[in-house]
Amino acid sequence: MTPATARFAARLATWLRARVVAVGSARGVARVSALAIALVFALVFSLAFLLWAGPARADRASRAAYVARVLAAVRTLGPSGRDRLERAIYAGARARCRADTGWPAAACLIDVARGACSAGDTDCADAADVVATNLRGVTAFVDDQTRVRLIRSGGDYRAALAAELHRRYAVLAAELAIEGGAPEAAAVDTLCAERDRKVHACEPGNAACIPSLPWSRCVAALVWFVGGTL
Amino acid sequence: MMLGIKSVAAVILGLVLIAIGAARHAFDPGYLAHLSGSACFLIGLLASLAVALVGVGWRFDIRSRTALTRRGIRELARGTAVRELPAPAQRLVLLVGFACVLAGALGNHAAARITQLPAEFTAPSPSSYCLPRSARPAEPAPEPPPPAEPPGCALIKRAYQLGYAKSLGACAPRPAAAPVIAAAPREVCTRRQLDEPFLHYGARRVAGAAEVTAVDPVIAAERRVADLGAHIDFLDGLLADIRHAITGSPHAAHHLWIALPDPHPGSLGDAVVGAPRCAQRFADLPLWPAWRPADRALVVEHVLGQLLFATRFGTTASCNDYVIHWDAPADACARLAAAPARFLAGQGALASVRAVLDRRRRQIELAALAERRGIRPPAAPPPASAIVSLACLVVDPSGDGIATGRTVTLDGEALALRELRVREVRGAGDGPIDVYVALATLLAGRAVAPLRAAPPALPPGDDFPLIRADQLVDLDPFAGARAPLSRAELVEVYPFEAHLRGFVEAFRRRYLAQRGRL
Numbered sequence A: 001m002t003p004a005t006a007r008f009a010a011r012l013a014t015w016l017r018a019r020v021v022a023v024g025s026a027r028g029v030a031r032v033s034a035l036a037i038a039l040v041f042a043l044v045f046s047l048a049f050l051l052w053a054g055p056a057r058a059d060r061a062s063r064a065a066y067v068a069r070v071l072a073a074v075r076t077l078g079p080s081g082r083d084r085l086e087r088a089i090y091a092g093a094r095a096r097c098r099a100d101t102g103w104p105a106a107a108c109l110i111d112v113a114r115g116a117c118s119a120g121d122t123d124c125a126d127a128a129d130v131v132a133t134n135l136r137g138v139t140a141f142v143d144d145q146t147r148v149r150l151i152r153s154g155g156d157y158r159a160a161l162a163a164e165l166h167r168r169y170a171v172l173a174a175e176l177a178i179e180g181g182a183p184e185a186a187a188v189d190t191l192c193a194e195r196d197r198k199v200h201a202c203e204p205g206n207a208a209c210i211p212s213l214p215w216s217r218c219v220a221a222l223v224w225f226v227g228g229t230l
Numbered sequence B: 001m002m003l004g005i006k007s008v009a010a011v012i013l014g015l016v017l018i019a020i021g022a023a024r025h026a027f028d029p030g031y032l033a034h035l036s037g038s039a040c041f042l043i044g045l046l047a048s049l050a051v052a053l054v055g056v057g058w059r060f061d062i063r064s065r066t067a068l069t070r071r072g073i074r075e076l077a078r079g080t081a082v083r084e085l086p087a088p089a090q091r092l093v094l095l096v097g098f099a100c101v102l103a104g105a106l107g108n109h110a111a112a113r114i115t116q117l118p119a120e121f122t123a124p125s126p127s128s129y130c131l132p133r134s135a136r137p138a139e140p141a142p143e144p145p146p147p148a149e150p151p152g153c154a155l156i157k158r159a160y161q162l163g164y165a166k167s168l169g170a171c172a173p174r175p176a177a178a179p180v181i182a183a184a185p186r187e188v189c190t191r192r193q194l195d196e197p198f199l200h201y202g203a204r205r206v207a208g209a210a211e212v213t214a215v216d217p218v219i220a221a222e223r224r225v226a227d228l229g230a231h232i233d234f235l236d237g238l239l240a241d242i243r244h245a246i247t248g249s250p251h252a253a254h255h256l257w258i259a260l261p262d263p264h265p266g267s268l269g270d271a272v273v274g275a276p277r278c279a280q281r282f283a284d285l286p287l288w289p290a291w292r293p294a295d296r297a298l299v300v301e302h303v304l305g306q307l308l309f310a311t312r313f314g315t316t317a318s319c320n321d322y323v324i325h326w327d328a329p330a331d332a333c334a335r336l337a338a339a340p341a342r343f344l345a346g347q348g349a350l351a352s353v354r355a356v357l358d359r360r361r362r363q364i365e366l367a368a369l370a371e372r373r374g375i376r377p378p379a380a381p382p383p384a385s386a387i388v389s390l391a392c393l394v395v396d397p398s399g400d401g402i403a404t405g406r407t408v409t410l411d412g413e414a415l416a417l418r419e420l421r422v423r424e425v426r427g428a429g430d431g432p433i434d435v436y437v438a439l440a441t442l443l444a445g446r447a448v449a450p451l452r453a454a455p456p457a458l459p460p461g462d463d464f465p466l467i468r469a470d471q472l473v474d475l476d477p478f479a480g481a482r483a484p485l486s487r488a489e490l491v492e493v494y495p496f497e498a499h500l501r502g503f504v505e506a507f508r509r510r511y512l513a514q515r516g517r518l
Helices: A003-022 A026-096 A106-116 A122-136 A144-152 A157-179 A184-197 A215-229 B005-023 B029-033 B037-058 B087-105 B108-122 B153-162 B198-209 B217-233 B235-247 B268-273 B296-308 B332-338 B340-347 B350-373 B431-444 B465-474 B496-514
Strands: B066-069 B072-075 B253-258 B322-325 B388-395 B404-410 B413-422
Touching: A026 A106, A026 A122, A026 A157, A026 A184, A026 A215, A106 A122, A106 B465, A122 A215, A122 B465, A144 A157, A157 A184, A157 A215, A184 A215, A215 B465, B005 B066, B005 B087, B037 B087, B037 B108, B217 B235, B217 B350, B235 B350, B253 B296, B253 B332, B253 B340, B253 B350, B296 B322, B296 B431, B296 B496, B332 B340, B332 B388, B332 B404, B332 B413, B340 B350, B340 B404, B350 B388, B350 B404, B388 B431, B413 B431, B431 B496
Parallel strands: B253 B322, B253 B388, B388 B413
Antiparallel strands: B066 B072, B404 B413
């Protein structure tokens, strides 16, 4: 031990002895004990909260941020831009993504969505993400009976389907309005992540009942409706 | 000036009644003009009755003993002069008041209903009498539906209209088939006829009960005796059936021994208010809860609830028919196979199993009784192996995860006994999927693996997050796509409902077909 270290140790011991003498009274001991217990509790609770809610909260925040981004993109496009993008992706999916399972494959739709937007146009890409996801969700929103009826009606099937989907999206948006909550992107994410916890048993053909939905389709539908009408 | 209190009361009461009548539009000229004769008569009658009733206590002919003076109400000495309305005038004031109130309350409709009341009371009831069919106007025949148009005919019709085609061919309009109206079976009425004397009706009922109307009385009596004999022969079964109905013995008994600690050890609250019932416990199960490593028994209970009792996936098994024996010994099934009655008695399961078997035996006896009586027997009960089942789930590090089955005999009935030894029960990651598959294998006899082709791989990159997340719909963890379940950010948005629905529905189609209830 060097002389300097010995001096520092002696000084520290003197300081500690003085502190111990100062808190040696019963009142001082109680005060220090209470402070220590409070500090330990605060530390434990903070750690527990971080362990329990930290990752989930971060996931929620990043999802809500993306929802806000695509919502802004859909609004930025405007009615004509939205219509043009929807037509382009619909036509591309129809031409290139033949689906045997009821909805086009995600991989093919990503290719179509990439082709529908010019490089660097992030608003278009974000909105295309919504449109393509909605295309995969058609069967979840509109049952087979209704789609057959729309085909038999003989008019423009795409326009009729879009109108029908708009009606169903409005019902889902009503759920969002009832649940409330702001800001809207976080509310959309929360509703869609937690919606399946309840049972949604729909009779076939009941347009006022939206069945159980995956998070992605629920978000895409709500973003398209809210961004396009509100 | 002193006014007799009766006169004052009559005037005030009359004015109040007239005011009430006026408020009820009794003086509305239009209303009065349309008041029917019977309504007027009824109002007059009831008003007179009311005045007569009031008059009994009022005693119009006796002068008031109290008077209203300028100094207030005073008792009067006998013979004191007081101003008093004559008795007829008091009656008249009250009569007018009552008539006004009644005129406001009783309209033409009310008067008509009151007039019809005696007729309604004396009208024959359809539950007691055979009433003639009401002469309803014949309903117009429904219009025939338009003929169904074969697909693709719209273009051919259009071409025909424009002259590009010479004939419509198969698209030519065809007459629709005439609607077939099924004739409703005519009901034979055995109630009392409208013109039937009561004694005749009574004799007909007695004869009907004794079955002496349709056949020879001697033959009917013989049949009665034979019927009674059959009932006496099957008396034991009949009484046992009634006892089962009254005591509410179980309709099926499925016992499952699980070698894991009870996830709900009795608490003080349960001791006071009772443990939650099975249906209540499984009423609202979350889809994919987060589990801790110590929640192994809770995972098994949750999966069992989803497979059998969750109403969100359609038809469920009956919750009351199932008993889970927690803390089961690892060799439960071996001991069960060696000495079924002793093991079941030790576990408190023997009574319910025997009750179900006895109930089934009684139902078979009642079917035999019905056959002997010559009447249509009830549906045969399910086999014993469908209404009683025994199964064991053991967590054993050396377990192979393969369900084994054998048969044990109890009271002469062969019962199915299944056992599954799994290596571990995990709640983290894709652990619950293993539990779903294991329990489905144990209960339904064979793993239920839905067939689904793997979706094409996504192009590289992290763009289009929504479509990439939507790909999870195609990735069924029960078909092997379990990787996303180990990523917390995907678990939060994983479409569990769709995948669980597919698996549970497939399981129930297999499992419920093997099970039955009495």
